[in-house]
Amino acid sequence: MATTSMNVVIILSFCLWNVQGGIPRFFRGRPRHGMLIPPPLPKGVSTPQEMWFDQQLDHFNDADSKTWKQRYFTNNTFHQTNGPIFLMIGGEGTADPIWMVEGAWITYAQKFNAVCFMLEHRYYGKSHPTKDMSVKNLEYLSSEQALADLANFIQFIKEKYNLHTSKLITFGGSYPGSLSAWFRMKYPHLVDGAVATSAPIYAVLDFKEYLQVVVDSLSTSGTQCVTNIQAATTALTKLLSTMEGLAQSQKMFKLCDRLDTSADKANLYSNLAGNFEGVVQYNKDNRAFEGAIGTNVTIDTLCGIMNDPSKGADPLSRYAAVNDLMLQTYSEKCLDNSYTNMIQDLKNVSWEGSASEGGRQWTYQTCTEFGFFQTSGLNDKQPFGNFFAEDFFTLQCTDIFGENFNEKLIQRGINRTNTNYGGYGIKITKVIFPNGSIDPWHALGVTKDLSPDAVAVYINGTAHCANMYPSLPSDPPSLVQARETIQKYIGQWLS
Amino acid sequence: MATTSMNVVIILSFCLWNVQGGIPRFFRGRPRHGMLIPPPLPKGVSTPQEMWFDQQLDHFNDADSKTWKQRYFTNNTFHQTNGPIFLMIGGEGTADPIWMVEGAWITYAQKFNAVCFMLEHRYYGKSHPTKDMSVKNLEYLSSEQALADLANFIQFIKEKYNLHTSKLITFGGSYPGSLSAWFRMKYPHLVDGAVATSAPIYAVLDFKEYLQVVVDSLSTSGTQCVTNIQAATTALTKLLSTMEGLAQSQKMFKLCDRLDTSADKANLYSNLAGNFEGVVQYNKDNRAFEGAIGTNVTIDTLCGIMNDPSKGADPLSRYAAVNDLMLQTYSEKCLDNSYTNMIQDLKNVSWEGSASEGGRQWTYQTCTEFGFFQTSGLNDKQPFGNFFAEDFFTLQCTDIFGENFNEKLIQRGINRTNTNYGGYGIKITKVIFPNGSIDPWHALGVTKDLSPDAVAVYINGTAHCANMYPSLPSDPPSLVQARETIQKYIGQWLS
Numbered sequence: 001m002a003t004t005s006m007n008v009v010i011i012l013s014f015c016l017w018n019v020q021g022g023i024p025r026f027f028r029g030r031p032r033h034g035m036l037i038p039p040p041l042p043k044g045v046s047t048p049q050e051m052w053f054d055q056q057l058d059h060f061n062d063a064d065s066k067t068w069k070q071r072y073f074t075n076n077t078f079h080q081t082n083g084p085i086f087l088m089i090g091g092e093g094t095a096d097p098i099w100m101v102e103g104a105w106i107t108y109a110q111k112f113n114a115v116c117f118m119l120e121h122r123y124y125g126k127s128h129p130t131k132d133m134s135v136k137n138l139e140y141l142s143s144e145q146a147l148a149d150l151a152n153f154i155q156f157i158k159e160k161y162n163l164h165t166s167k168l169i170t171f172g173g174s175y176p177g178s179l180s181a182w183f184r185m186k187y188p189h190l191v192d193g194a195v196a197t198s199a200p201i202y203a204v205l206d207f208k209e210y211l212q213v214v215v216d217s218l219s220t221s222g223t224q225c226v227t228n229i230q231a232a233t234t235a236l237t238k239l240l241s242t243m244e245g246l247a248q249s250q251k252m253f254k255l256c257d258r259l260d261t262s263a264d265k266a267n268l269y270s271n272l273a274g275n276f277e278g279v280v281q282y283n284k285d286n287r288a289f290e291g292a293i294g295t296n297v298t299i300d301t302l303c304g305i306m307n308d309p310s311k312g313a314d315p316l317s318r319y320a321a322v323n324d325l326m327l328q329t330y331s332e333k334c335l336d337n338s339y340t341n342m343i344q345d346l347k348n349v350s351w352e353g354s355a356s357e358g359g360r361q362w363t364y365q366t367c368t369e370f371g372f373f374q375t376s377g378l379n380d381k382q383p384f385g386n387f388f389a390e391d392f393f394t395l396q397c398t399d400i401f402g403e404n405f406n407e408k409l410i411q412r413g414i415n416r417t418n419t420n421y422g423g424y425g426i427k428i429t430k431v432i433f434p435n436g437s438i439d440p441w442h443a444l445g446v447t448k449d450l451s452p453d454a455v456a457v458y459i460n461g462t463a464h465c466a467n468m469y470p471s472l473p474s475d476p477p478s479l480v481q482a483r484e485t486i487q488k489y490i491g492q493w494l495s
Numbered sequence: 496m497a498t499t500s501m502n503v504v505i506i507l508s509f510c511l512w513n514v515q516g517g518i519p520r521f522f523r524g525r526p527r528h529g530m531l532i533p534p535p536l537p538k539g540v541s542t543p544q545e546m547w548f549d550q551q552l553d554h555f556n557d558a559d560s561k562t563w564k565q566r567y568f569t570n571n572t573f574h575q576t577n578g579p580i581f582l583m584i585g586g587e588g589t590a591d592p593i594w595m596v597e598g599a600w601i602t603y604a605q606k607f608n609a610v611c612f613m614l615e616h617r618y619y620g621k622s623h624p625t626k627d628m629s630v631k632n633l634e635y636l637s638s639e640q641a642l643a644d645l646a647n648f649i650q651f652i653k654e655k656y657n658l659h660t661s662k663l664i665t666f667g668g669s670y671p672g673s674l675s676a677w678f679r680m681k682y683p684h685l686v687d688g689a690v691a692t693s694a695p696i697y698a699v700l701d702f703k704e705y706l707q708v709v710v711d712s713l714s715t716s717g718t719q720c721v722t723n724i725q726a727a728t729t730a731l732t733k734l735l736s737t738m739e740g741l742a743q744s745q746k747m748f749k750l751c752d753r754l755d756t757s758a759d760k761a762n763l764y765s766n767l768a769g770n771f772e773g774v775v776q777y778n779k780d781n782r783a784f785e786g787a788i789g790t791n792v793t794i795d796t797l798c799g800i801m802n803d804p805s806k807g808a809d810p811l812s813r814y815a816a817v818n819d820l821m822l823q824t825y826s827e828k829c830l831d832n833s834y835t836n837m838i839q840d841l842k843n844v845s846w847e848g849s850a851s852e853g854g855r856q857w858t859y860q861t862c863t864e865f866g867f868f869q870t871s872g873l874n875d876k877q878p879f880g881n882f883f884a885e886d887f888f889t890l891q892c893t894d895i896f897g898e899n900f901n902e903k904l905i906q907r908g909i910n911r912t913n914t915n916y917g918g919y920g921i922k923i924t925k926v927i928f929p930n931g932s933i934d935p936w937h938a939l940g941v942t943k944d945l946s947p948d949a950v951a952v953y954i955n956g957t958a959h960c961a962n963m964y965p966s967l968p969s970d971p972p973s974l975v976q977a978r979e980t981i982q983k984y985i986g987q988w989l990s
């Protein structure tokens with residue numbers, strides 16, 4: 001694996017992330033160094049110690065008695081007798097205990113005297129069900145196994161902590177937001193209400209609408225930004241058509257390796273789009289909480305560069321300037337754009353590999369359950385060029401996991417996911433779906449009430465999972481209101 | 496396998512059975528020759544041909560693309576445009592197409608202009624997902640796989656028969672009754688209402704309450720019957736304590752083989768209790784529909800013998816007379832009571848073996864998911880002697896499927912079933928739970944309304960699944976009323 005890692009192939013949607021630095025930068029949707037930095041802990045407060053639970057390996061084969069150790073955290077600071085259980089659902093990253101003492105749900109826990117638990121998702125973080133991540137061993141990685149983990153875990157904590165009569169609310173953001181809703185649907189006897197933040201509820205192979213929202217969000221900064229990106233893409237395509245231009249573009253975008261193959265070219269378009277995608281997805285969310293290193297990079301920052309002739313004489317130069325800024329922000333000397341490197345990294349089955357923090361696992365889940373491929377399939381309705389289409393992503397599934405993982409298998413898995421959970425036709429009660437208007441993921445979410453008992457909270461002007469972060473004085477009124485609405489529903493479910 | 500088969504070890508609870516003859520006689524709960532005889536078909540009517548559907552082998556591993564052929568039947572005689580879909584859920588026996596033209600649900604289908612489908616349960620009948628029934632291959636046999644089969648099948652028929660906008664009601668009796676309720680719970684977006692007849696919804700290792708209801712039901716014939724059974728059991732125990740008595744009992748109960756082991760003795764007590772259990776479970780249900788050979792054997796028949804000195808000088812002789820009657824009804828020359836024979840039969844992994852009609856499969860499901868062991872654990876509150884306790888049944892699981900299938904594994908599977916479906920705490924809407932007061936299975940069912948939208952219909956005086964059979968002029972008013980109530984709810988769900 002090369003020294004840097006900037007490939008944006010699939011942008012995931014993490015909310016609860018292990019944290020080492022910087023603003024979001026994606027490697028197959030996972031920031032190499034994690035997404036959130038723990039904020040300074042309030043004085044006298046420490047995060048709880050990790051705990052371990054004997055979890056069933058395969059919930060769908062009762063003849064298999066193998067178990068493994070699943071990690072969880074708990075905080076009973078606010079708990080009072082007969083108070084509820086709050087359960088934060090872990091997702092496609094390491095479960096960070098900072099969330100046991102920070103975040104909106106902790107505010108709710110104080111309000112409702114809840115005891116808090118967070119269960120790390122199987123295969124992520126330190127929760128390793130198998131000795132490695134070989135394709136054979138990834139057989140037990142699925143949303144359904146994760147939901148069954150939650151059910152088993154709830155029975156366990158009710159017993160261990162004597163919480164048999166407590167009501168229970170689940171929380172989750174992004175993929176865990178989907179799990180939160182789906183858990184309420186599949187195990188209604190175990191959960192009294194669910195907060196499903198920024199939750200995609202429809203699985204789809206070609207998630208081209210992602211770029212639609214990116215375009216819409218970039219347009220909030222004026223129409224010129226998108227026009228200039230389009231011009232940059234056109235210029236880049238011309239450049240890549242000659243040998244001389246290839247060499248020039250390698251220099252211009254500071255690529256670590258030669259642009260050899262068509263896959264490398266597709267990766268370049270995808271990575272350059274990714275510079276904008278990552279910033280849009282997390283635009284202006286709670287930076288103080290994230291403790292981002294360096295300047296806030298927002299939509300306005302990037303569009304500012306694209307529209308500023310002093311940053312480059314032509315749009316392509318400014319496109320490169322945006323890339324420079326991202327490299328600089330990450331202290332990276334070059335852009336690791338090599339398709340081969342990326343695949344090699346994701347083929348690593350070891351728990352010690354760089355993709356083990358979630359890249360390989362989440363890619364597996366997208367290749368078997370969800371798709372969610374953020375393609376360029378909108379064609380000329382988006383300015384990044386249609387060079388990273390559906391087949392570029394299915395190719396990756398095959399290259400990483402083997403011949404069996406072809407488009408047919410991926411599409412069948414996606415169909416089954418929607419059959420299983422209902423997709424947009426989901427039938428559910430006592431669930432609230434917050435989504436941000438800036439967040440591209442709202443395109444796969446519930447943004448209108450399904451019923452009086454399954455409501456959408458569409459938050460104008462906020463990004464992915466914004467409502468889950470601790471509040472700030474600078475929060476827009478729409479966000480303040482959203483947190484209050486969520487609290488009101490929790491109160492109703494607990495009454 | 497010996498020539499006859501009369502072991503009653505687990506009494507299952509089939510409603511929809513493949514049919515070859517006679518009144519119910521159980522071999523590990525499955526009548527060797529099936530349970531229901533097809534009634535004479537109405538003139539001009541024939542049963543539909545079997546159809547086949549490419550079903551997924553493992554719904555819980557999207558990386559596994561193997562498929563197999565699942566059998567189904569359809570009848571569109573009553574269907575009108577925009578009419579609903581009625582789906583009969585197959586269970587732990589062969590799906591018999593007679594149900595496509597007979598039974599209460601067909602009456603409802605006429606009323607509501609429904610198109611009818613019946614899907615055979617995986618591993619039963621002709622629906623073979625694997626090349627044999629080795630323990631390894633039974634891995635894919637579970638209620639959850641069956642529910643996922645239904646979901647996939649529904650998507651298939653909606654597509655194939657252009658039924659995208661049709662509402663859907665599921666029907667099932669006994670274990671398929673449970674599936675009917677559980678399907679509504681787990682896939683609410685695919686089903687608009689569920690009839691869950693005689694459905695056990697709580698899994699339990701030691702289903703000792705079964706004999707409680709048997710005692711209660713026998714007592715409807717007067718107290719003397721139970722007293723005499725108790726006296727017979729006491730005399731039998733004395734007899735079995737000597738070598739001479741052993742030989743005498745072999746002759747008395749016409750055993751095919753020697754009473755060698757303690758397991759054989761346990762089997763004898765269990766089989767003799769089974770003479771009464773089977774008759775109680777199906778007491779006076781629709782014999783005309785079943786087309787039973789020979790006389791109706793009812794509770795009154797058996798208790799009549801137990802109470803009639805002309806049938807034998809002492810209770811033990813009359814107990815043997817009851818056994819004679821059952822042998823005679825089945826045209827069996829001797830009682831195959833050998834534990835070894837039984838285990839050998841159930842160890843046969845071939846689809847051609849005598850246990851392949853369901854005995855091995857259902858035993859597997861009880862050993863991994865449900866328990867439901869109809870033990871003698873009520874002690875002296877029942878008259879059959881406490882000689883077939885919990886450990887006798889867990890021993891069978893081990894003897895048939897291997898060391899791994901011990902009490903711990905069975906109990907864990909049962910716990911998971913209740914965690915998964917909620918047991919008595921099931922949360923569900925738009926489902927109706929009919930149960931008969933005579934049927935021992937009502938002890939594990941819903942006999943009181945859970946909510947205005949999840950209602951019980953407790954039918955006084957009827958046996959297992961009575962409401963599913965075609966109506967008869969002789970039906971008691973409680974049964975007539977029950978069928979009307981079910982129809983009323985279906986109407987509500989479809990409106």
